Amino acid sequence: MIKLTYAEENYLKAIYELTEAGKKSTSTNDISAWMKIKPASVSDMLRKLGEKTVIDYRKYYGVHMTEEGKKLALRIIRKHRLWEVFLVEKLKFSWDEVAEVADELEHVQSPTLIQRLDEYLGFPKFDPHGDPIPDEFGDVRSRPRIALNEIELNGSGQIVAVKDSSAAFLRYLDKVGAYIGARIKVLEKVEFDGSIEILVDNKKTIFMSKDVAGNILVMQ
Structure with a gap:
């Protein structure tokens, strides 16, 4: 090994x-x-x-x-993302706080611990940022998704992931009220700079730049 x-x-x-x-x-x-x-x-x-x-x-x-390298990388990523779920769901960390802690925990070398952690969490398929969690065999579940700024005017969907998982970006999303699982509808697309206005959960409107929208992934 x-x-x-x-x-x-x-x-x-x-x-x-x-x-x-x-x-x-x-x-x-x-x-x-x-x-x-x-x-x-x-x-x-x-x-x-x-x-x-x-x-x-x-x-x-x-x-x-190499194939062996990919298997090992997926094992590390599986541990990292499972620990992120644990930290958010069980220890009440916010999603912008977990990356650094999970970076430490991902190096734990006990397969039994990770299997039991997965079972304890209910075999989650995605981490708090919407990234897929590889299973114990290294298989990764994918789902169709596009960047929010690519959705057509009056198009709708659900936020399922973020490209940028930096703490600063996640705190910004918390501030404006955009979160994983939110239902959105595109109300306006500004031709000049690519910024957009969206309706979140049929309640709140948010105006965001092209760069921000490009870092939010949506499933239609």
């Missing part, structure tokens, strides 16, 4: 998340920007991960995950 350090697990998760974001091949600079670490340090770590056969790394050709 391949043994990874905490730092190596963090890199592997970052590479997988960059792949999830649509990058077929991940560069050293991509990882450096994502993790806010100097490129030289990233290169050193990629060499180590390559030696452990969890990635295929060749300088100037980008990084590709």
Whole structure:
């Protein structure tokens, strides 16, 4: 069985998340920007991960995950997202507080603990930010969703996830009253700057910028 350090697990998760974001091949600079670490340090770590056969790394050709690397990354992400559910649902953390704590808890190496945590939570399919939780076999449930700013005028749907899960963005959504599960309808789309006005739960209207709307994912 391949043994990874905490730092190596963090890199592997970052590479997988960059792949999830649509990058077929991940560069050293991509990882450096994502993790806010100097490129030289990233290169050193990629060499180590390559030696452990969890990635295929060749300088100037980008990084590709091996099948074994993908399995390990999904296991780390499964733990992270289950812990986020636990922190929000059982310990009453807000959704903007959980990422840092879950970053620590995701390194727990007890499969039995994670299986029992999953069962205790009722086998959740999505974390508090709407991201899918891989099951124990690494299968990920997906659902069709589009960015809020891509919905047509008078179109409607339900907020199911966010692209940007930074604490600042989540606090902003709390402030304006946009949340996972909210029903929305697009009331106005401003041609000049792409900003939109939406109706939330048939009660409250919210005016938001194109950038904010582009970071909210909706299922129609």
